[in-house]
Amino acid sequence: MSEEQRRQLQQQLWNIANTLRGKMNADEFRDYILGFIFYKYLSEKIQRYADSMLEEDGLKFAGLDENSVEGAEYIAAVKDATVKELGYFLKPSELFHAIALKGNNQADTHAQGEGHNFILGDLTRILKNIEQSTLGTDSADDFNNLFEDLDLTSSKLGNSEKAKNELVTKVLIHLDQIDFNLSDATADVLGDAYEYLIGEFASGAGKKAGEFYTPQPVSILLAKLVTSQNLNLKNVYDPTCGSGSLLLRVKREAAQNYKIKIYGQELNRTTYNLARMNMILHDVHYADFDIRQENTLEHPQHRDLRFDAIVANPPFSAHWGANPLFMSDDRFSVYGRLAPGTKADMAFVQHMVYQLADDGIMACVLPHGVLFRGAAEGHIRQYLIEQLNCLDAVIGLPANIFYGTSIPTCVLVFKKCRKNPEDILFIDASQHFEKVKTQNKLLPAHIDKIVSAYSQRTNEPKYSHVASLADIKANDYNLNIPRYVDTFEAEDAIDLNAIAAQLSELEQASKTTDATIAAFCLELGIKPPF
Incomplete structure (x- = not known):
């Protein structure tokens, strides 16, 4: 598929999404359209797999008669294979195309009278059946309540059952006409389109966008940083994974001949569902990802694991419990202080450093305050540098590159076994961006310059500086970037x-x-x- 065709697909999907825009807010119609796309993907995925099984018998899965003995036998065999391989099952009558045809009043049905093209009940039952087909299997956790945000009884879809049915049918018919090109296993066209839609929803969601989406250029930067010196990652972890886009970006940057296992945790239930859908849509096998829904700081779900790479864009200065009982938690106890209850930034850092493998690398986005705030945060910062010596680089990013906030941010890179244990690299990339509408954006050239500066670890006037630990100690462990990278521009002499x-x-x-x-x-x- 050409780049132009890819863009056309993205625009088609966005236009279909806008069919729902007038009925509900961005968060709500996002959940519906992404859920419908996911249902279509699952249908086409299982249909392709089943057709390959039935090819020798000259049969097509969609054409099997569910009411005949022979058809039922074939369907049972397909179910056993697909649940084991794909993790779920759909009957021929439950496929997306069949439901879209019924809604469009074109299905081969014996139903008579008004309402024979009513599909809301069928759709609700099918989505539940997908989840139930996984019960008792290894994929059950990945499909459990996956469609719970797709409420087809909501009045936001219409004031009457007929109006709701007409709107949903309209969306399904439009989607049914789009070819997701699943036959091209290398293209990941649908995955890219799904990412595009999530990004478009984020751009219109204001402050709430930060809950589920990291802008793609920032995801690319973090992924390139954690793979810059090791492409052969066995696993990657994001403790605040949102929709999972950042994790998928690391998978894309890592060596393709390695099967990387993806781990994530997300507090918001809706976003957690979105992350699981995102994994499956990008053809990540259910056995190769483990996304959990819980509060990471209060109830970490992967605390016994250690990771080759950790990436994160935690909620900036979030509140957390900061309960004194955490002083007996191995993640925090060695520091002697807890991050303040109104600013969990350093608590996330402590958690991630604890989960980092000895030879791993971690890159996380944080507000600039973590570089210089005192009290408990200053104490933790000093311990990370002086005792653990795990801070490898501090990278200043431009302001206004995140949805919903214009504050400048930084990327902190951590390693437990550093090749340069006597210094810390500082990069000031805050002035390197392109203005796009109301947002600032990192272009590929800006990202490459940051990654190159990190890898080469050299001094560049007004951009990067390698500061010794002695210099940092002299600055009382204040990491404010202008203390180390001189960006002062002398004014022209006045005649x-x-x-x-x-x-x-x-x-x-x-x-x-x-x-x-x-x-x-x-x-x-x-x-x-x-």
Whole structure:
């Protein structure tokens, strides 16, 4: 698929999504359209797999008769294979195309009378059946309550059952006409389109966008940083994974011949469902990802694991429990202090450092306050540098690159076994961006420059500086970037004699103009205004 065709697909899906826009807010119609796309994907995925099984018998899965003995036998065999391989099952009558046809009143049905094209009940039952087909299997956790945000009884879809049915049918018919090109296993066209939609929803969601989406350029930067010195990652972890886009970006940047296991945790239930859908849509096998829904700081779900790579964009300065009982938690106890209850930034850092493998690398986005705030945060910062010596780099990003906040942010890179244990690299990339509408955006050239500076670890005037630990100690462990990267621009010298000459010329020109005006006033017989 060409780039132009890819863009056309993305625009088609966005246009279909806008069919729902007038009925509900961005968060709500996001959940519906992404849920319907996911249902279509599951249908086409299972249909392709089943057709390959039935090819020798000259049969097509969609054409199997569910009411015949022979058809039922074939369907049972397909179910056993697909649940084991794909993790779920759909019957031929439950496929997306069949339901779209019924809604469009074209299905081969014996139903009579008004309402035979009513599909809301069928759709609700099918989505529940997908979840139930996984019960007792290894994929059960990944499909459990996956469609719970797709409420087809909601009044937001219409004021009557007929109106709801018409709207949903309209969306399904439009989606049914789109080819997701699943036959091209290398293209990931649908995955890209899904990411595009999530990004579009985020751009219109304001402050809430930060709960589920990291802008793609920032995801690319973090992924390139954690793979810059090791592509052969066995696993990757995000403790605040949102929709999972950041984790998927690391998978894309890592070596493709390695099967990387993806781990994530997310507090918001709706976003957690979105992350699981995102994994499956990007063809990540259910056995290769483990996304959990819980509060990471209060109830970590993967605390016994250690990770080759950790990436995160935690909620900035979030509140957390900061219960004194956490002083007996291995994640925090060695520091002797807890992050303040109104600013969990350092608590997330402590949690991630604890989960990082000895030879792993971690990159996380944080507000600038973590670089210089004192009290408990200053104590934790000093411990990370002085005792653990795990902070490898501090990277300043431009302001206004995240949805819903214009504050400048930074990326902190951590390693437990550093090749350069005597210094910390500082990069000031805050002035390197392109203005796009109301947002600032990192372009590929900006990202490559940051990654190159990190890898080469060299001093570049007004951009990067390798600071010794002694210098950092002298600054009382304050990591504010301007203390280390001098971006001062000297103002041009002012020639006072030239300025005096210009003023004299202006004065003379003013007198000439006054004389001209006075002459005009005299001709008109009026008094000059001066």
